[in-house]
Amino acid sequence: MNVDITGLTRRFGRTQAVAGVSLEAGAGVFGLLGPNGAGKTSLLRMMATVLPPTSGRLRLLGRDPGSYGPRREIRRRLGYLPQNLGYYPGFTAAEFVEYFALLKEMPPGEVPRAVAAAIEHVGLGDKARAKLRTLSGGMLRRAGIAQAIVNEPELLLLDEPTAGLDPEQRVAFRALLRDLGQRATVIVSTHLVEDVGAACTEVALMDAGRIVFHGTPDELTARGEGTGAAGDAPLERGYSAVLAAARSSTAVA
Amino acid sequence: MSDMDAGLPSSAPAPRATVPADVDLDRVWTGVATQVWRRDPGRVERLAGRLLRSPGLARALVVTPSLLLAWIIATVVVLFAGAGATLATGTPYVALLAPAVAAAGIAYAYGPGIDPAWELSRSMAVSDRMVLLVRALAVFGLNAALGLAASALSGAAAALTFGWLIPMTAACALALAVATVTRLAIVGVAAGVAGWMIAVLSGAAASGQLTTAVTSSALILPYLAFAACCGVVVVYATRIPKGTS
Numbered sequence: 001m002n003v004d005i006t007g008l009t010r011r012f013g014r015t016q017a018v019a020g021v022s023l024e025a026g027a028g029v030f031g032l033l034g035p036n037g038a039g040k041t042s043l044l045r046m047m048a049t050v051l052p053p054t055s056g057r058l059r060l061l062g063r064d065p066g067s068y069g070p071r072r073e074i075r076r077r078l079g080y081l082p083q084n085l086g087y088y089p090g091f092t093a094a095e096f097v098e099y100f101a102l103l104k105e106m107p108p109g110e111v112p113r114a115v116a117a118a119i120e121h122v123g124l125g126d127k128a129r130a131k132l133r134t135l136s137g138g139m140l141r142r143a144g145i146a147q148a149i150v151n152e153p154e155l156l157l158l159d160e161p162t163a164g165l166d167p168e169q170r171v172a173f174r175a176l177l178r179d180l181g182q183r184a185t186v187i188v189s190t191h192l193v194e195d196v197g198a199a200c201t202e203v204a205l206m207d208a209g210r211i212v213f214h215g216t217p218d219e220l221t222a223r224g225e226g227t228g229a230a231g232d233a234p235l236e237r238g239y240s241a242v243l244a245a246a247r248s249s250t251a252v253a
Numbered sequence: 254m255s256d257m258d259a260g261l262p263s264s265a266p267a268p269r270a271t272v273p274a275d276v277d278l279d280r281v282w283t284g285v286a287t288q289v290w291r292r293d294p295g296r297v298e299r300l301a302g303r304l305l306r307s308p309g310l311a312r313a314l315v316v317t318p319s320l321l322l323a324w325i326i327a328t329v330v331v332l333f334a335g336a337g338a339t340l341a342t343g344t345p346y347v348a349l350l351a352p353a354v355a356a357a358g359i360a361y362a363y364g365p366g367i368d369p370a371w372e373l374s375r376s377m378a379v380s381d382r383m384v385l386l387v388r389a390l391a392v393f394g395l396n397a398a399l400g401l402a403a404s405a406l407s408g409a410a411a412a413l414t415f416g417w418l419i420p421m422t423a424a425c426a427l428a429l430a431v432a433t434v435t436r437l438a439i440v441g442v443a444a445g446v447a448g449w450m451i452a453v454l455s456g457a458a459a460s461g462q463l464t465t466a467v468t469s470s471a472l473i474l475p476y477l478a479f480a481a482c483c484g485v486v487v488v489y490a491t492r493i494p495k496g497t498s
Contacts (some may be wrong), residue, residue: 099313102308120283156479
């Protein structure tokens with residue numbers, strides 16, 4: 001398993017953002033669904049080794065990120081797209097991707113070709129030498145995705161990757177996700193249920209820092225059948241039904 | 254061609270029907286793009302890459318001034334701390350504490366509030382602390398170079414440059430060298446701080462003020478309080494913001 005999490009928690013003062021999450025994920029595209037404030041970003045940040053857990057066990061790519069050496073090795077094989085990805089406006093798209101390829105400690109001789117391949121992969125070829133300050137929001141998001149995949153990561157963590165993409169780009173991006181998921185573990189945090197239905201082989205639904213559902217998109221869809229839960233699509237109804245059930249059980253407890 | 258925008262690049266190759274079947278056009282195009290978009294590192298970057306044993310750190314070093322707002326904030330704090338240390342010549346504790354102010358300022362300037370890609374940098378194999386050390390060297394080094402030029406015109410600039418910027422550049426370089434050899438930023442910082450303290454205290458000893466600076470019990474609490482404040486600033490400046498979802 002590339003991701004092996006047991007009883008993971010994260011507190012910010014009195015707020016418990018992640019409350020005892022356990023999860024396993026191998027190759028494939030794993031969707032992390034949930035409303036705003038569910039704890040998805042905090043969980044993803046811990047998997048990205050950006051945020052240390054308050055407690056619990058976390059193993060990534062068979063290693064413990066708590067120690068310096070293994071953490072460095074994990075980071076070489078990791079791709080991460082934060083929710084709020086900042087950009088250096090004076091960099092070109094190619095320079096931006098190259099900068100992070102070098103910080104991922106890719107062999108320098110391989111970097112130019114990897115940068116070109118990543119930029120082509122996300123369809124930014126005609127903007128590779130444009131300054132980031134001149135790009136649209138969707139193009140900047142694609143530059144962010146390019147830096148995440150430049151090292152052909154074994155573990156790819158994407159936080160709201162389709163934010164800012166137009167419908168055509170989102171369709172193409174889902175195809176890219178499915179392709180990447182054949183070789184790597186891709187974990188996609190999103191609140192867009194349709195992204196999960198179209199691209200993910202597994203899905204976990206988070207609410208109030210806990211995982212309240214873990215299964216396939218079809219299983220999530222089945223949870224909504226005959227419940228009268230709100231939603232325009234079957235998967236959305238499953239999402240609403242699971243959330244409502246989780247909240248009512250919490251309220252009773 | 255691209256997965257996300259098929260057909261978008263205007264320089265797309267000829268239709269597949271006109272090329273032999275065993276030619277992978279995607280591969281050819283990526284090879285062309287590799288050559289067209291390749292950026293050759295300059296001499297300084299190549300030299301830094303060899304010295305630091307890391308092309309990533311070398312790149313971080315040379316792009317430090319291009320993060321303009323962070324650069325300006327860091328420079329103002331460094332010059333402010335330097336002015337204090339220079340004006341308070343004869344009171345060694347100011348010179349001992351000034352690097353803490355400068356470090357806190359640089360950590361803030363290149364921290365999450367200012368550096369737009371800071372969170373992403375934290376997930377990289379090259380340690381963010383090493384990157385911060387490299388940036389501190391870039392801030393001091395470039396300001397020292399500018400200070401040298403200004404020294405020709407102003408005595409005050411010369412005092413600041415030779416009494417603060419150049420010695421601090423040397424201390425930073427020592428810290429980075431030790432960190433590079435040991436691969437641990439914290440060990441490098443300890444070496445840099447030790448080097449600076451030796452320099453300041455030997456100056457104080459030469460002027461007969463060492464006893465006052467080091468052993469006066471009245472100064473111990475202010476030292477500790479000030480160091481704790483700077484530590485809090487560094488920790489706050491490099492914290493991870495609370496998750497947003």
